[in-house]
Amino acid sequence: MVGLIARKVGMTQVFDEGGNLIPVTVIHVEPNTVVSLKKEESFGYNAVVLGLDDLKEDHVAKPYAGQFPEKMVPKRHLKEFRDFEQEVAVGDQVGVEIFESTRFLDVVATSKGKGFQGVMKRWGFHGGRASHGSKFHREPGSTGQCTTPGQSLKNTKMPGRMGRDRVTVQNLRIQKIDPELKVVMVRGAVPGKKNCTLIIRSAVKKEM
Structure with missing residues (x-):
């Protein structure tokens, strides 16, 4: 598995070789810094810890800064990727080129937050009749027993x-990779609002 920390730019449309219009999500991938390597001898598994976005050292607590090597600027976002398939060393920069194959x-x-919602929007309930006098339009209806245990x-x-939940969308096809713009375009939509932080990794249920 290979993966990176990235940022969602937004959605657009592109044409494939056959002239078909394809909706894609544009993901911007700044080079990730290898913060540390975890070996099976010490941790019981192999993993690579990547970091993104520099922090001012004055704004970082000592316990948080202690996990970074000397002379490395602390990073805002950290993510551990187990069984990383590419050979890297601490301090290396890993970019979008790892997804070439x-x-x-x-x-x-994290999905968009929609606030407090009723059952029709939240769960897709059909609701009652909209006609006059029905007295049951958008209410949830019965939620429990009136006898023991007497609760929902x-x-x-x-x-x-x-x-505002952690959401994983699987098996999104890569439509285009632009190393110069540091951009990956994938078919379809991904969770989260614009400019949110994403974790992108090679699909676990599909071949490379």
């Missing part, structure tokens, strides 16, 4: 906070 990506991000059961679909 990859066909599909998995993208992990766990996992009952009810109104509540919607969105």
Whole structure:
């Protein structure tokens, strides 16, 4: 597996060789810095820790700064990738070129927050009749028993906070990679708002 920390730019459209219009998401990938290497002898598994976005040293607490090597600027975003398939060393810069032989990506991000929502928007309930006098339009209906135990059961679909969850979209086909612009274009949509931080990695359920 190979992966990077990236940033979502937005969506656009491109044409393929056959003239078909394809919606794509543009992902900007600044070079990631290799912060540390974890070996199986010490940690029980092999992994690479990558960092992105420099922080001012005056704004970093000593416990957080202690995980970075000397003379390395602390990074805002850190991500550990297990079984990294590319040979790297601490301090190396890893860019979008590692996906040159990859066909599909998995993208992990925090979805957009939609605030407090009712059951029709949150869970897709149909609701009641919209006609006059129905007295049941957008309400959830019965949520529990009126006898023992006399309470709503766990996992009952009810109104509540919607969105802002960790979401993984799998098997997105890479449409184009532009090393000069440091951009990857993938077919379809990815979670999160514009300029949000993404974790992109080679797909685990599809071949390279």
